[in-house]
Amino acid sequence: MKVVKSLAGLVLLSAALPAMADDCSLTIEGNDAMQFNQQELSVPASCKEVTLTLNHTGSLAKNVMGHNWVLSETADMQEIANGAISAGADNDYLDTSDERIIAHTDLIGGGESSSVTFSTEGMTAGGDYSYFCSFPGHIGMMKGKFVITE
Template sequence: MRFAPLVIVASLFAAGSAFAAGPCDLEIEGNDAMKFNKDSLSVPASCKKITVKLTHTGKLPKASMGHNWVLTKTADMQPVANDGIPAGPAAGYLKAGDARVLAATKLIGGGESDTVSFDGSKLKAGEAYSFFCSFPGHVGLMKGTFTVTK
């Protein structure tokens, strides 16, 4: 029984490691008050693949309070949001094939989540990136900075 404590500690460490997100795996929440729980996200430039999980912690359906997570260069944020409105909810309020959209989750409602993974090597340290929700009118409150660190 001398090894029992060691086994327990090793098991706890292994379980904790399985749930620990790395620096390239990010999580963010949106709610019914039209707010993200974070106003900035960052990843190291060494990330080859970046994964962002969006969880809608509210209760309202996506038809009335849908949220998504969209990444663009900061200068492109408002034009992408404006150009996406005519695309409608089925397209996540994003214009089809818009090359300015660097990554985006699908539009989700209360209690739902979605994950997007994208090529981190296409992002550059020092470039100004922003994330936002493209649901009409949400970009004013639901936005933040996305930084690639050296």
């Protein structure tokens, strides 16, 4: 009887593992109307790594309506965006040497996708994190909260 219970427990645990892994994978969309489709993304504190995929659902080229997804502490967001403008189009409007950037995707145009996998080491549940698009002028509309839950 113990073997059957143990086996049943293993089956239940193995069924739960893919679901826990899925909790650490996120998808967000940006469009030609300069909008993300979500204003908040969350992952459980149990995620040691997170994979985020950005899909550009519009049709405009990245030099006209490019989007990326940049994660930082909320207090650093505007300064990072200001530095992104200085970085210029040749650097996809992002100073990747800025250590305040926790993670970012590539800058993409309509119909394209970009993914990034990043560690949550050093991030805390309840911390004040935000994401935004660093293309010039987009931060005003394209931003949201990144939440790590207990």
